[in-house]
Amino acid sequence: MRVNAVGLNEEAVSAWIAGLGVGAIAPLTFERIGNGQSNLTYAVNDAGGGRWVLRRPPLGTLLSSAHDVVREHRILSSLQGSKVPVPKILGLTEDPEITDAPLVLMSYVAGVVLDGVPAAEKLTPEQRGAVGLALPRTLGRIHGVDLEDTGLTDLASHKPYAERQLRRWSAQWEKSRTRDVPAVEELAAVLSRNIPEQSEVALVHGDFHLNNVIVDPDEGEVLSVVDWELCTLGEPLADLGALLAYWPEAGDGVAGPFMASTLEGFPSRAELVEAYAERTGRDVANVGYWHVLALWKLAIIAEGVLRRILDDPRNTAKDGGPTATLVDGIIDRAVRTAADEGLA
Structure with missing residues (x-):
């Protein structure tokens, strides 16, 4: 069995894609793309200029329920035809003759991913402003999804979201941490004491930021929202808080990706x-x-990525990956923000 692209049996996957009726012309080539540190994403190109996107879970041992691309397939399939811009879903396979983990094939969306300073520097300040303001508007579309119409009412629990998040990510920290960081437990206690009342249950993307949207900078529009693996049901303001966590300002002094x-x-x-x-x-x-x-959760996610890279270096993205120093910086920012917000 010949395996070229890390994590893929190219021959078997090529045969599977050829059988989906998407017009793929052999031979197909596969290239890992993006800075994603969780599910692995590949560009699939054929001999006729066709292009698609393929997703699979990370390599190695995974925490239970993490990186579920089958669940992601369900969510994206349910959002087809909705007001939320998403790629077209083309196929899913869990066949062990093809792959050691589930694979999802989706359409390629032509646009720009502002996954770092170099990409964003190609835009004018006016374009950056328009794209930036398109993100909260797109969040509004996600949070306006009718759960009944899309069949997503049973996607996740309807119990209070903050409590669910605190339980889940505290457990993830215990399973994936590489060292002791008392501030993580201290922040969890602060968050537990200050939970606001939840008044609604909405679709929550769970990881909404510049890296996870494809944009048209000329029109200032979001063409597609990707990476739905953390999607759930809960408090819509959690997504807005996450966007803020991934949105450093010039005076923050927090280096990172x-x-x-x-x-x-x-x-x-x-x-x-x-x-x-x-x-x-x-x-x-x-x-x-x-x-x-969101900052607390981001630090735990980064620590988990660091753990996966240490356990299996094949999971390393093209820009390397998080370090203990980066995780500590995120935690420090969370502590400062909690103080600024009067949480004690």
């Missing part, structure tokens, strides 16, 4: 919140809590 938003033209975090409130009409008074929870 998500620094594009520090460039001139991108809106401030306050402007993102204002745009979301205007689009949805929701009360955003408690968004600070969800900002802190």
Whole structure:
């Protein structure tokens, strides 16, 4: 069995794609793309200029329920034809003769992913501003999804979201941490003491930021939202808080892979919140809590990625991956933000 692209049996996967009726012309080539540190993403190109995108879970041993591309397939399939811009779903296989893990094939969306400062520097300040403000508007579309119409009512629990998140990610920390960091447990306690009342249950993307959208910078539009593996049901302000967590400003002094938003033209975090409130009409008074929870969760996710890379270096993305120093920086920002928001 010949395996060229890491994590793929190219011959078997090529035969599977050829049988889907998508017009693929042999031979197919596979190339890992993106800076994603969780599910692995590949560009699939054929001899006729056709292009698709393939997703699979990370390599090696995974935590239970993590990186479920079958679940992601269900979510994206349910959103086909909705107001949420997503790729077209073309196929799913779990056949052990083809792959050692589930594979999902989807359409390729032509556009720009602003996955770092170099990509964002190609835009004008005006384009950056338009793209930035398109993100909270797109969040409004996600949070406006009718769960009954899309068949997603049973996607996840309807119990209070903050409690669910605190339980889940505290458990993930215990399973994946590489060292002791007392501030993680201290932040969990602060968050537990300050949970705001939840008034609705909506579709929550769970990982919404610049890296996970494909945009048209000329029109200032989001063409597609990708990476739905953390999607669930819960408090919509949690997604807005996550966007803020992934949106450093020039004065924050936090180095890391998500620094594009520090460039001139991108809106401030306050402007993102204002745009979301205007689009949805929701009360955003408690968004600070969800900002802190998202930073805490981001640190745990980064630590988990670090653990996977240490356990299996094949999971390393093209830009390397998180370090203990980066994780500590995110935790420090979470502690400062909690203090700024009056959480104690």
